[in-house]
Amino acid sequence: MPNDYYHQSVLAKEVLQYLEPKKNQDFIDCTLGGGGHTSLILEQTKPHGRVLAFERDQTAIQASKKKLNQDLNRLFIVNSSYTDLKTVWPKYEKKMPNLQGILLDLGLSSDQLDKANRGFSFKDQGPLDMRFDDQQQTLTASDIILEWPEDKLNKIFWEYGEEKKARALTKGIIKNRSSWTKQKQKFITTAMFVSVILQILKIKETSLARFRVHPATKVFQALRIAVNDELNNVASILPIALEILPAGGRLAVISFHSLEDRIVKNYFKSLLKTCTCPKSAPVCTCESIARAKILTTKGVRPSAGEVKNNYRSRSATLRVIEKL
Ligand SMILES: C[S@@+](CC[C@H](N)C(=O)[O-])C[C@H]1O[C@@H](n2cnc3c(N)ncnc32)[C@H](O)[C@@H]1O
Known part of the structure; x- marks a missing residue:
């Protein structure tokens, strides 16, 4: 088995397609792992775009620092749970004025599974x-x-x-x-x-x-x-991520089993709530204003080619919203 981190990022092309990282934009990667998705984002956001990344696993952090060596000046790594985002964000907000998207790639990496x-x-x-x-x-x-x-x-x-x-x-x-x-x-x-x-x-x-x-x-x-405590973590990060994103910002979540995916799907749906005031009401008083639009109605699944290449991707589903 190779010594280096070998986890293959899942749905990488699709993540880029939906998050659309561009020159000098900033992103948050809640699950850095070996830095696969982050490295792609850093590449697209050159020369000044930044990534704030969370990771609980020190071994993964060391591996991603090695991989992202060239871009460490644009990467802030926090060794704690992504559920700390709300308290951590104020420390980085000023350094990352162009926040455009947040990514969550749930579960564990192949490296963790295989050790x-x-x-x-x-x-x-x-x-x-x-x-x-x-x-x-x-x-x-x-x-x-x-x-x-x-x-x-x-x-x-x-x-x-x-x-x-x-x-x-x-x-x-x-x-x-x-x-x-x-x-x-x-x-x-x-x-x-x-x-x-x-x-x-x-x-x-x-x-x-x-x-x-x-x-x-x-x-x-x-x-x-x-x-x-994976399910509680997912349920608690989604509203925090939405709160932090600016209007037009995107939240992308990759889940690997139906329990997680259900939490993501239901939360995203809850943001679509439209006004329930009677038609005759002159102004909306119910405050059920849609807060996001869903960009992936069905959830995006890996292509047959990706599954063949990386069997672990077979159970992945990507869901993305854009904050209104
Ligand atoms: C599927 S891997 C991420 C792989 C990464 N996207 C890449 O392309 O290399 C998921 C990572 O999330 C980390 N993780 C899981 N729960 C976490 C949490 N609550 N906070 C921060 N990191 C977490 C795991 O340690 C693992 O390294």
């Missing part, structure tokens, strides 16, 4: 960790499995994983964890957890090849969402 020690993948042997921020926050996926009560576990498997067998899995995990706690196990590994899931579902390791999707996929997704 066994980050604990995101059921294919590797590593600690069941899943923190986006390189182990700065305290809560890990292992803590959730070892400590959370049954109803809370069931809820995340059911709601965040949309796992039909949530109850059976929860019951089986609770039964197993008493033996883990008896052995004073401080954390569990991805392999330990996967083997318990397979045991509960009565699936032999040797028969895994007949499953198109690994049976642990949904539970892993649920844990990752819970550890990083």
Whole structure:
């Protein structure tokens, strides 16, 4: 595996097409990752356009600094959650007078997924960790499995994983964890957890090849969402981004599963509300004025060529609005 960050930016051409970055315009990239989208934006906004970028993961920040070495004078990197945008923005507002767009490329990077020690993948042997921020926050996926009560576990498997067998899995995990706690196990590994899931579902390791999707996929997704509070983060950043954008500015969001996409889609729709005052009213008093226009009615999906080239892009959906 190469040492350098190798994540391939998803829907890159489409992001540029909708954000339309131009000479000297400024942008906010809420999820810098390896800096793929940011590098394209910096290229289009030369010579003075700036990007303010958020990233929780120090490893990703180091990789993007290396990649964007030539343009570091035009890039402000903040090592915290994009949910801090509202408090951080006043410090940069004056340095970025031409804010034109905000990008959110949700989820995790291929590099995070593939590194066994980050604990995101059921294919590797590593600690069941899943923190986006390189182990700065305290809560890990292992803590959730070892400590959370049954109803809370069931809820995340059911709601965040949309796992039909949530109850059976929860019951089986609770039964197993008493033996883990008896052995004073401080954390569990991805392999330990996967083997318990397979045991509960009565699936032999040797028969895994007949499953198109690994049976642990949904539970892993649920844990990752819970550890990083992903859905609440998405729901809270959207109105902040809209507030910060000037009229005519664009907000682009790439999501990778239906739970995130639903939050984005519903929020964007809520901005279209038109006046509900009676026709006879001389002036509008309901204040339901449309606040944005949707530029991507259906959500933009990657082309067959992109999916062939980068399989991870297959579940991506891009939605974009323009502030009115
Ligand atoms: C899909 S990757 C972004 C890839 C990037 N657009 C590129 O082209 O290289 C998503 C990144 O968002 C980061 N991330 C996730 N949640 C975050 C949050 N709340 N605040 C800041 N960064 C976050 C992850 O650590 C990950 O590096």
